[in-house]
Amino acid sequence: MPSGSESPLGKATIFDVAEQAGVSIKTVSRVVNNESNVRDATREKVLSAIRELRYKPNAAARELSGKRSRLVGLVYENAQEFNYLKDVLNGSLDACEARGYALLLCPITLPNPDIAARIREFVTQARVEGIVLPAPLGDLAAAAALLRQLRIPVAAIAPKDPRPEEINVSCNDGAATCSLAEYLIEQGHRAIGFIKGHPGHGASAARFAGYRRALQRHGLAFSAALVRQGYFDFDSGKTAASELLDLAKPPSAIVASNDDMAAGVLFEARERGLTVPRDLSVVGFDDTQIASRMWPPLTTVRQPIVQMAETAARLLIDKLNGEAVQSPDEPFECEVVIRKSTAPLASIT
Amino acid sequence: MPSGSESPLGKATIFDVAEQAGVSIKTVSRVVNNESNVRDATREKVLSAIRELRYKPNAAARELSGKRSRLVGLVYENAQEFNYLKDVLNGSLDACEARGYALLLCPITLPNPDIAARIREFVTQARVEGIVLPAPLGDLAAAAALLRQLRIPVAAIAPKDPRPEEINVSCNDGAATCSLAEYLIEQGHRAIGFIKGHPGHGASAARFAGYRRALQRHGLAFSAALVRQGYFDFDSGKTAASELLDLAKPPSAIVASNDDMAAGVLFEARERGLTVPRDLSVVGFDDTQIASRMWPPLTTVRQPIVQMAETAARLLIDKLNGEAVQSPDEPFECEVVIRKSTAPLASIT
DNA sequence: GTTCGCATTGACAGCGCTGTCAATGACTTG
């Protein structure tokens, strides 16, 4: 053994490694940072010294010297639908861990008088290099404008208005909603209600468009009376269902733009003594945990949120590392999940 | 205006502040770190310079120089029951933000062959100073032992075996479960089933004890036949309910140790064509989102998780800052929430 | 008036790394 004591807990510094490998610290730095101009033999020597000493670069020193914090921020709306965030979190975290980045959280509680101030504070204080921005925040004008002004790279998940210069990851909500609606039509439903999602959320318009497309394809007339505005939360779904069911000619099926609202529909139906799916078919969107735990379990659409978030964070980090990245060409695929909240229209008379 | 250009984005350094205030950088450092030996007049001068220049200390430099990362880790089990984590997250984040700390996440996906390695990696790599450890991880022998060996301060939320040298925050699960069971007894129920929580979770034993206490107080015999082991997840609740309802003399009410399992009970009851609460009363625990969205909405217990987490993180940070902190003397109070999943026992014959 | 003690302040040396730029060495070319 060449020198003093073994490092017990990765406390070795770059100097120790340099000494052990018989090179300068700069060369160790080159190896650690994967720079190309190092002879293979030298690289090997350094790598084995690193392994032996269990060397981990000191992040603070790296940041202080190199101006790169290796920190990515996740700015999200701290409200309903935490299952969505759970997936976003897991996906982002995976990408960060794989690339030696850490993820910092910045929940935004709406309504917030000054989102811009909060985000600015976050960016400067937490010194993140880039931001993962899941819907619906990507569409908040204040947030988007500020981030752009701060010139901080952003990766948006399911943004309403994708910006070509930013990283965007989304899935084919529209097509999936269309499939879902077509499924109902095939089951014999003709009067199909629709509850729109939050207007600020990019997916809302796409899902609504999918619904209309399904009607059109099957030659069914679109009726604005069967459409209600919701906000992706349980209560708005319940209210919308109440209005829809109060109609003189109520729908025999309701498409809710997400599961929380579908849960509200189910709740409202129960309060009215209706039996789902016998008296009313209901579908949701997202396949959140609640979807399979309600009674009846919801027919819905599963989105690959984890993968979308992982992709967004990965591309973001690659971009931060100077690579020329591009948003995925194709949106991610959603999957329709048929459960028990839907049934063929009971023939009457 | 004394010198060159205004700082646009808090890019001022300690040198700028020192110059502006006419003191040495060390004095600025003292003010920033709230050290006591600075004359009031000097402090004021420095503070106003800081305000003027919008000075923010550089975290990397502080860490490199001072050995303090101002980072706290949240190590959690990345599985079911994300609503619990949501509250833990929000509470911890609040405390961190208030004290200038950042929170780093370390999800642990069970079963994991080597939790210890993952945690060690996290601690050394992410260089967190302390760890918030929500149940049930506080009870994982491997994790606990390692953290102790690493001599890293821990704040446990609802640990099974609180360690006096660590920070512990919990609530009176037992008393709340007792109230809940007594409520059922007062409604006329005599055969009350109980579904235990995950054996590794500290709250499980407390809740079970509360149930037994309620029986005892009302002179009801305890019957092991009416007790089933669950694991805090929907499926185990459903399975347990199935067994309970298959009994020759099934219970008229079931106490599930958390809402997810209660949801499983409700689901199972539905599948059997039972109507809750007419045929069966059900109660849960936690008041998670799902509790109020099921049909019928669940009678349950609300825990102040956000506050508990906030307290845990706050005490942890205070401890890291050298203060002599103490775990709260009293457990936090839970609140029974009566909804519609419970009803008086229908008198028969 | 002198000395001591205490409160306040500052000079200076790093913390562990990366950026810059110069030095070295190995080859190639004329």
Add this chain to the structure above:
DNA sequence: CAAGTCATTGACAGCGCTGTCAATGCGAAC
């Protein structure tokens, strides 16, 4: 063989802050 080219390596100066320790000033005690 000398000069030029390129790949590889190292010396050195910070990055912005805090810890250590010494210097300063001031009132109290002698």
